[in-house]
Amino acid sequence: MFNELTKQIELLLSKKSPVVVAITGFAGSGKSTLASWLAEHFHVQDCQILRLDNMYMPIPRGGGLFDDYDWTLVRQILSSAHFSERLRYTTRGFEGERHQIDEPMPKVVIIEGIRLFREELMNYFDLSVYVNCPPEIALQRAKARDISQGHDEAYMRRWDTEWGPFNQRYFDEYRPDQLADFLYREFK
Secondary structure, three states, X not given: OHHHHHXXXXXXXXXXXXXXXEEEOOOOOOHHHHHHHHHHHOOOOHHHOEEHHXXXXXXXOOOOOOOOEOHHHHHHHHHHXXXXXXXXXXXXXXXXXEEEEXXXXXOEEEEEOOOOOOHHHHOOOOEEEEEOOOHHHHHHHHHHHHHHOOOOHHHHHHHHHHHHHHHHHHHHHHOXXXXXXXXXXXXX
Protein backbone atom coordinates (compact mmCIF):
# COMPACT_ATOMS: atom_id res chain seq x y z
CA MET A 1 0.00 0.00 0.00
CA PHE A 2 2.84 2.43 0.84
CA ASN A 3 4.49 1.73 -2.52
CA GLU A 4 1.20 2.37 -4.31
CA LEU A 5 0.89 5.71 -2.52
CA THR A 6 4.46 6.78 -3.30
CA LYS A 7 3.94 5.87 -6.97
CA GLN A 8 0.91 8.16 -7.11
CA ILE A 9 2.96 10.98 -5.59
CA GLU A 10 5.84 10.35 -8.01
CA LEU A 11 3.40 10.51 -10.93
CA LEU A 12 2.18 13.88 -9.69
CA LEU A 13 5.80 15.04 -9.25
CA SER A 14 6.47 14.22 -12.90
CA LYS A 15 3.90 16.92 -13.76
CA LYS A 16 4.46 19.56 -11.08
CA SER A 17 6.44 20.52 -8.01
CA PRO A 18 5.75 20.87 -5.21
CA VAL A 19 3.00 18.35 -4.68
CA VAL A 20 0.75 18.92 -1.66
CA VAL A 21 -0.20 15.67 0.07
CA ALA A 22 -2.84 15.90 2.81
CA ILE A 23 -3.34 13.09 5.33
CA THR A 24 -6.24 12.77 7.73
CA GLY A 25 -7.97 10.12 9.82
CA PHE A 26 -9.14 9.59 13.37
CA ALA A 27 -6.81 10.64 16.20
CA GLY A 28 -4.51 7.67 16.74
CA SER A 29 -5.04 6.27 13.24
CA GLY A 30 -1.41 6.59 12.12
CA LYS A 31 -1.44 9.94 10.27
CA SER A 32 1.78 11.20 11.81
CA THR A 33 3.52 7.89 11.22
CA LEU A 34 2.49 7.83 7.56
CA ALA A 35 3.56 11.47 7.16
CA SER A 36 6.97 10.63 8.63
CA TRP A 37 7.37 7.62 6.32
CA LEU A 38 6.50 9.75 3.29
CA ALA A 39 8.88 12.46 4.47
CA GLU A 40 11.69 9.94 4.75
CA HIS A 41 10.92 8.47 1.32
CA PHE A 42 10.84 11.90 -0.38
CA HIS A 43 13.72 13.42 1.66
CA VAL A 44 11.53 15.91 3.49
CA GLN A 45 12.81 17.04 6.89
CA ASP A 46 10.51 16.56 9.88
CA CYS A 47 10.40 20.34 10.43
CA GLN A 48 9.01 20.69 6.88
CA ILE A 49 5.96 18.50 7.62
CA LEU A 50 2.90 20.64 8.27
CA ARG A 51 1.28 19.15 11.36
CA LEU A 52 -2.02 20.57 12.56
CA ASP A 53 -0.81 19.77 16.09
CA ASN A 54 1.59 22.70 15.56
CA MET A 55 -1.17 25.05 14.35
CA TYR A 56 -3.51 25.46 17.31
CA MET A 57 -5.58 28.55 17.92
CA PRO A 58 -4.68 30.67 20.96
CA ILE A 59 -6.09 29.65 24.34
CA PRO A 60 -8.98 29.89 25.13
CA ARG A 61 -10.33 28.07 22.10
CA GLY A 62 -13.95 27.78 21.12
CA GLY A 63 -15.98 24.62 21.59
CA GLY A 64 -16.85 24.04 17.94
CA LEU A 65 -15.78 21.18 15.73
CA PHE A 66 -13.15 23.28 13.93
CA ASP A 67 -12.16 25.72 16.70
CA ASP A 68 -8.93 24.00 17.77
CA TYR A 69 -6.80 24.84 14.73
CA ASP A 70 -5.72 28.05 13.02
CA TRP A 71 -7.39 27.48 9.64
CA THR A 72 -6.38 30.93 8.40
CA LEU A 73 -2.73 29.98 8.89
CA VAL A 74 -3.33 26.60 7.19
CA ARG A 75 -4.87 28.34 4.15
CA GLN A 76 -2.03 30.91 4.00
CA ILE A 77 0.64 28.21 4.01
CA LEU A 78 -1.13 26.02 1.47
CA SER A 79 -2.00 28.89 -0.87
CA SER A 80 1.65 29.96 -0.98
CA ALA A 81 3.07 26.44 -1.38
CA HIS A 82 3.10 26.51 -5.19
CA PHE A 83 4.79 29.88 -5.63
CA SER A 84 6.95 30.35 -2.54
CA GLU A 85 10.48 29.03 -2.17
CA ARG A 86 10.24 28.74 1.62
CA LEU A 87 7.92 27.53 4.36
CA ARG A 88 7.64 30.49 6.75
CA TYR A 89 5.20 30.53 9.63
CA THR A 90 4.92 30.55 13.40
CA THR A 91 3.71 27.38 15.07
CA ARG A 92 1.49 27.21 18.14
CA GLY A 93 1.32 24.00 20.19
CA PHE A 94 -1.53 22.68 22.32
CA GLU A 95 -0.34 24.63 25.39
CA GLY A 96 0.34 27.78 23.35
CA GLU A 97 4.09 27.32 22.88
CA ARG A 98 5.42 29.12 19.76
CA HIS A 99 8.22 28.37 17.29
CA GLN A 100 9.36 30.02 14.08
CA ILE A 101 9.59 27.85 10.95
CA ASP A 102 11.71 29.03 8.05
CA GLU A 103 12.64 26.13 5.80
CA PRO A 104 13.08 25.52 2.08
CA MET A 105 9.87 24.45 0.35
CA PRO A 106 10.10 20.66 -0.09
CA LYS A 107 9.16 19.03 -3.39
CA VAL A 108 6.46 17.13 -1.47
CA VAL A 109 4.54 19.31 0.99
CA ILE A 110 2.96 16.99 3.56
CA ILE A 111 0.18 18.24 5.80
CA GLU A 112 -1.42 15.96 8.38
CA GLY A 113 -4.01 16.24 11.08
CA ILE A 114 -7.51 15.46 12.23
CA ARG A 115 -10.56 17.13 10.66
CA LEU A 116 -8.47 18.30 7.70
CA PHE A 117 -10.76 17.32 4.81
CA ARG A 118 -13.57 19.78 4.13
CA GLU A 119 -14.89 21.00 0.81
CA GLU A 120 -13.35 24.47 1.28
CA LEU A 121 -9.83 23.02 1.72
CA MET A 122 -9.78 20.20 -0.81
CA ASN A 123 -8.62 22.39 -3.72
CA TYR A 124 -5.36 23.07 -1.88
CA PHE A 125 -4.40 19.39 -1.99
CA ASP A 126 -2.90 17.58 -4.97
CA LEU A 127 -3.46 14.23 -3.27
CA SER A 128 -5.68 13.58 -0.26
CA VAL A 129 -5.09 10.46 1.83
CA TYR A 130 -7.44 9.07 4.44
CA VAL A 131 -5.92 6.61 6.94
CA ASN A 132 -8.73 4.08 7.14
CA CYS A 133 -8.29 2.89 10.72
CA PRO A 134 -11.43 1.81 12.61
CA PRO A 135 -12.40 4.47 15.17
CA GLU A 136 -12.32 2.12 18.18
CA ILE A 137 -8.73 1.05 17.36
CA ALA A 138 -7.66 4.63 16.73
CA LEU A 139 -9.15 5.78 20.05
CA GLN A 140 -7.36 3.00 21.97
CA ARG A 141 -4.09 3.95 20.30
CA ALA A 142 -4.57 7.68 20.96
CA LYS A 143 -5.20 6.97 24.64
CA ALA A 144 -2.18 4.64 24.89
CA ARG A 145 0.03 7.28 23.24
CA ASP A 146 -1.11 9.99 25.64
CA ILE A 147 -0.71 7.75 28.70
CA SER A 148 2.85 6.98 27.58
CA GLN A 149 3.45 10.74 27.33
CA GLY A 150 2.46 11.13 30.98
CA HIS A 151 -0.92 12.82 30.71
CA ASP A 152 -3.08 12.80 33.85
CA GLU A 153 -6.54 11.27 34.36
CA ALA A 154 -8.41 14.54 33.80
CA TYR A 155 -6.69 14.94 30.43
CA MET A 156 -7.40 11.31 29.51
CA ARG A 157 -11.13 11.64 30.32
CA ARG A 158 -11.36 14.23 27.54
CA TRP A 159 -10.92 11.39 25.02
CA ASP A 160 -14.29 9.97 26.07
CA THR A 161 -16.13 13.23 26.69
CA GLU A 162 -14.73 15.57 24.04
CA TRP A 163 -12.11 14.44 21.52
CA GLY A 164 -13.45 10.98 20.66
CA PRO A 165 -17.03 12.22 20.14
CA PHE A 166 -15.78 15.20 18.09
CA ASN A 167 -13.75 12.89 15.86
CA GLN A 168 -16.78 10.68 15.27
CA ARG A 169 -19.04 13.66 14.64
CA TYR A 170 -16.59 15.04 12.07
CA PHE A 171 -16.44 11.67 10.33
CA ASP A 172 -20.22 11.30 10.25
CA GLU A 173 -20.86 14.85 9.00
CA TYR A 174 -17.97 15.31 6.56
CA ARG A 175 -17.14 11.74 5.43
CA PRO A 176 -13.42 12.38 4.87
CA ASP A 177 -13.05 8.83 3.57
CA GLN A 178 -15.29 9.78 0.65
CA LEU A 179 -13.44 13.05 0.00
CA ALA A 180 -10.07 11.28 -0.17
CA ASP A 181 -8.27 10.38 -3.38
CA PHE A 182 -6.52 7.49 -1.63
CA LEU A 183 -7.68 5.22 1.22
CA TYR A 184 -4.65 4.03 3.16
CA ARG A 185 -5.58 0.76 4.84
CA GLU A 186 -2.28 -0.16 6.48
CA PHE A 187 -2.56 1.83 9.68
CA LYS A 188 0.48 1.43 11.93
